[in-house]
Amino acid sequence: KNEVEQSPQNLTAQEGEFITINCSYSVGISALHWLQQHPGGGIVSLFMLSSGKKKHGRLIATINIQEKHSSLHITASHPRDSAVYICAVISGSARQLTFGSGTQLTVLP
Amino acid sequence: DVKVTQSSRYLVKRTGEKVFLECVQDMDHENMFWYRQDPGLGLRLIYFSYDVKMKEKGDIPEGYSVSREKKERFSLILESASTNQTSMYLCASSFGGGFYPYGYTFGSGTRLTVV
Numbered sequence: 001k002n003e004v005e006q007s008p009q010n011l012t013a014q015e016g017e018f019i020t021i022n023c024s025y026s027v028g029i030s031a032l033h034w035l036q037q038h039p040g041g042g043i044v045s046l047f048m049l050s051s052g053k054k055k056h057g058r059l060i061a062t063i064n065i066q067e068k069h070s071s072l073h074i075t076a077s078h079p080r081d082s083a084v085y086i087c088a089v090i091s092g093s094a095r096q097l098t099f100g101s102g103t104q105l106t107v108l109p
Numbered sequence: 110d111v112k113v114t115q116s117s118r119y120l121v122k123r124t125g126e127k128v129f130l131e132c133v134q135d136m137d138h139e140n141m142f143w144y145r146q147d148p149g150l151g152l153r154l155i156y157f158s159y160d161v162k163m164k165e166k167g168d169i170p171e172g173y174s175v176s177r178e179k180k181e182r183f184s185l186i187l188e189s190a191s192t193n194q195t196s197m198y199l200c201a202s203s204f205g206g207g208f209y210p211y212g213y214t215f216g217s218g219t220r221l222t223v224v
Contacts, residue, residue: 033213035215040217040218041146041197041199041217041218041220042215042216042217042218043199043201043215043218044215045213045214045215048213086151086152088152088213095140095157095159095203096142096154096157096167097142097152097154097201097213099151099152100151101151102151
């Protein structure tokens with residue numbers, strides 16, 4: 001069983017919709033990252049969370065440590081939000097990330 | 110603007126060639142990582158380094174080696190390229206260790222095709 005599970009794998013939305021991507025993990029963690037990968041490959045770190053909630057523009061990330069669950073929300077989605085969103089965790093004293101399989105988001109105009 | 114720079118975006122090499130993928134970061138980060146990304150398999154760790162001249166194997170080190178002679182540069186070496194090493198390669202760096210690593214920064218990736 002994968003240590004980091006994301007859902008859904010694929011998501012298609014209409015412009016303006018509110019979007020939620022979920023991430024569950026099975027290990028104790030010290031931090032969780034939400035990453036964005038556009039076609040062409042480069043990855044951008046959107047958030048790093050160890051508790052609570054963070055907001056940046058239209059993006060909101062939350063984490064519930066007790067439930068081992070995190071969500072990424074996009075408000076007022078736009079076609080330029082189309083990308084793969086990847087959840088990744090850092091567990092224990094390890095410094096490397098363990099990745100979810102990613103969510104392909106397509107926002108239609 | 111802080112950066113992780115990978116030397117090539119696209120690379121085509123022949124089977125059996127020795128291939129060098131270079132990664133340079135300008136953030137004085139301690140930790141550097143090489144991943145490969147394949148459809149259906151996600152990102153997998155090849156090698157990582159926590160310090161100069163230090164390296165540790167990740168999940169899939171076979172067929173690869175690395176070099177970290179300077180803090181800012183981490184090279185991935187394919188000793189004898191094979192077609193199953195055709196992939197997207199991503200370099201990353203981060204600051205810190207123990208329980209509080211943060212500031213992961215990724216390069217833009219190198220898409221390697223071995224023919």
